[in-house]
Amino acid sequence: MIRILLVDDHPILRHGVSALLSTQEDFQVVAEAGSLEETARALTRHEVDLALVDLDLGTGNPGGIEVTKMIRREFSQTRVIIFSAYDADADVVRALDAGASDYLVKDTQPTQLFRVLRLTAGGDGSPSGNLTHLLRRQNDPEALTAREIEVLGGVAAGLSNRELARELFISEATIKTHLHHCFTKLGVDNRQAAVALALKRGLIRI
Template identity: 35%
Template sequence: MEKHPSRIRILIVDDHPVVRTGLTSMLTTQESFDVVGAASTGEEALQLTQQFNPDVLLLDLRMPGMNGFDILRELQRIVSPPRVLVLTSFETDEDVYRAVQAGAHGYLLKSTMQNEMIVAIRAVAEGKRHIPPRIASRLAQRMSRPALTARELEILQMLAKGLTNKQIGTVFQISGNTARNHVNSIIEKLEVADRTEAVSIAIQQGLIDVSD
């Protein structure tokens, strides 16, 4: 579909109907914006992206099935992918880091004022990045910290359940000493004093999920 040179074509991706409707109503009041579609799932988002070739994709991260991180990765397979502005209720260090690493060009909270959102959409459409200073500062701190390995993240999840080194060793079929070494590495990377603080920081930063 041909693009009008003076207008920014926007695709909204959010699993909540109220959010999709509200954003559509708000953005269509701007003469320079065209909302070309609104998707409720990741699969629909990819389909509409191919169909309408938007300039900017407003993307929620936490969605059932294919989530925002999955969508970001899939968009990289497209020859000319849209620029992505994440719009979410979550601002954990890990969410911001993973989104930017996966290709997001901007990051906003859903509580953002309308004027800032409009500025952010225009900036991202122009090829710039838009991350509020407070979130950018936390992102910089996260990027300077050594990343935990997949096994260390699994062990963090076990620490959150209160398992000892010996019990962790049994779960992963490793020795208690090896489990202890993993725990010590986690403590060092997170720059904390002990496993209890490691779990607390991991929850705050979104490294592990304790909702179950």
């Protein structure tokens, strides 16, 4: 039996996912949580093999990345899958860095969700699924790096090179270098086109 904790700030969504998982004989939702604090309490009270954690837990609250870090730091026997409405590269990189074993979007088909849950619970804790795909993509010289995605996200938010440099604690020259690499990899020649293409590909969001 795979013991699962659902972490999402929307009770109705948790109820729906729980009902879906209950159709499988080897899944048991042992607890639900809507915040970092509730997650910690649930893990203290229950034995959990796998936490399915939403990336966004509401404005002003610690999100799924912070929850993942806490789980991996304090309850290392519990593996984490980030479950999000978005699959932007920057979010997947952050999930991997935080210690997540996989990353799924919420429009994933149930059969795929079941498969990844079983693989993650029965595996050795190494990244799989979307994270493995990301690792392969990161080795592609044409793929944007996490920092380049971060810079493009700032451009999309309307920040100037000077503002970006100040926010990221790097020089304006470095910002220009990152942007040049973005233009080359995306096959565009200006900021607006780079942002438009990055949004279309789901690399960033605004």
